[in-house]
Amino acid sequence: MDDKIKDLIQKTVLEMLKASTSSENIHKMNEKHAEKIHFIPVNYRVLNGILQGLNIKFGNFIEKLIRNIVEIDSCIKVMPDSGETKTLFFTPKTDALIDAYITSRQRPDSPDDCTPLFDKLLEQILEIENSTNVSERQGITKDIDGLFITNQGLMVYTELKYNDDHDTGKFVDINRKFIKTWAGLAVRLGITRTDQLFPIIYYFNSIKRYGPIYTPSRNIMRGPQLFEAFLQTKYEDVYECLADIGNDPAIVKVFDDLFQTVRKQTIPKPTQLNLPTDIT
DSSP, rough: HHHHHHHHHHHHHHHHHHHHHHHHHHHHHHHHHHTTSSSSSSHHHHHHHHHHHHHHHHHHHHHHHHHHHHHHOOEEEEOOOTTTTEEEHHHHHHHHHHHHHHHHHSSTTOOSHHHHHHHHHHHHHHHHHHHHHHHGGGEEEEEOOEEEEETTTTTTEEEEEEEEEOOHHHHHHHHHHHHHHHHHHHHHHHHSSGGEEEEEESSSOOOOOSOOSSSGGGEEEETTHHHHHSSSSSSHHHHHHHHGGGGGGHHHHHHHHHHHHTOOHHHHHHHHOOOOOOOO
């Protein structure tokens, strides 16, 4: 396995752990749990809270890891705005068009294959935005998970997710955000043809929960598919390293130190509740 990938994964993990195990975060967790009554010792509740926070952040970690991998891969080049939160602009007409598309796909008479409808939607977005005045557009803040260009000149926008395991409402929101971000990027990058900016929803795990309800199968990639399509880096190498990262001595030391720090703390008992002595 390429040592660069091992080092990159370790670096990404340690960066995430640094924020979660900082003295500032531990102090914040102390304050949160100090006033709670519970039979679990408060130090262990603080430790559990930090670990739960790290578990929740794992999806964000995967997003950051994929962006970091893209940055060192020789087959593609990261574009400005990748991994950033930006204000993107498009017209209210485009906004309403995307919302109408999402709603239409929820109807029982909507065709199973959304590919023609999706392609038509993207074409309509470009038609609207390329014939409008700048003053007609409105700003909307969006996270741009991944944005890169291949050696062949194709720009690729990726919405990065760890698992395809979201509840129905969240799944709808992901697809709505995905399309609206593409629309905003199309305006920002001056896109005139749909084949200039390829949109992909990427799930790091291969397990499938939802079918192509809003986004065609062509624009959904899972597991090794993104790597095989665009990267020199091998998915198997990344997966193997992640599977063993919990045994990395540097990572283990962070958790050992965290346990000792939290375990040895003296956290004040909850303040006494002052109840009225005369209750009528």
